[in-house]
Amino acid sequence: MDPLTVLSLASNVVQFIDFAAKLVTRISEIYDDAQPSIKDYLHLASEIDRSPEIGIFRRFGKMNNLSLLYMQAEIASLEREFLTQHEVDGCSPCETTKSYNFSMDRLKCSNGQGAEKQRDLLLTIQGKLKIYSKNLIQLRGNSKL
Numbered sequence: 286m287d288p289l290t291v292l293s294l295a296s297n298v299v300q301f302i303d304f305a306a307k308l309v310t311r312i313s314e315i316y317d318d319a320q321p322s323i324k325d326y327l328h329l330a331s332e333i334d335r336s337p338e339i340g341i342f343r344r345f346g347k348m349n350n351l352s353l354l355y356m357q358a359e360i361a362s363l364e365r366e367f368l369t370q371h372e373v374d375g376c377s378p379c380e381t382t383k384s385y386n387f388s389m390d391r392l393k394c395s396n397g398q399g400a401e402k403q404r405d406l407l408l409t410i411q412g413k414l415k416i417y418s419k420n421l422i423q424l425r426g427n428s429k430l
Contacts, residue, residue, distance in 0.1 A: 344427045356417045367406040374403050
């Protein structure tokens with residue numbers, strides 16, 4: 286390589302390192318600031334728009350993981366409660382209540398019959414699982430950013 290090409294390449298590398306160092310310093314200042322201003326974010330957004338490859342976004346991995354773990358614990362608790370209710374309903378002297386354990390149609394129609402706890406728990410678990418699954422998929426996607 287001729288000296289002029291080497292000098293040009295070295296100059297570009299130094300310029301990039303200087304730019305990256307300034308950007309990292311600025312990002313660190315924004316994250317450390319308890320109340321970053323809109324102006325800070327606008328400046329950062331402009332820099333990222335100019336050079337998309339430098340986009341740095343916080344993933345809040347620890348908080349996302351903690352949130353998922355709390356949801357997991359809540360769903361596990363509801364699962365235990367559901368299984369206990371399932372057992373109680375199965376031992377009921379009432380044939381209709383017993384039927385909740387093997388007939389989803391009967392379980393769905395148990396509203397207002399005094400034995401709808403198993404159905405309500407199942408509906409609650411389904412809702413929580415939907416949110417949990419969505420968040421789990423989103424967390425996996427965030428880790429690929």
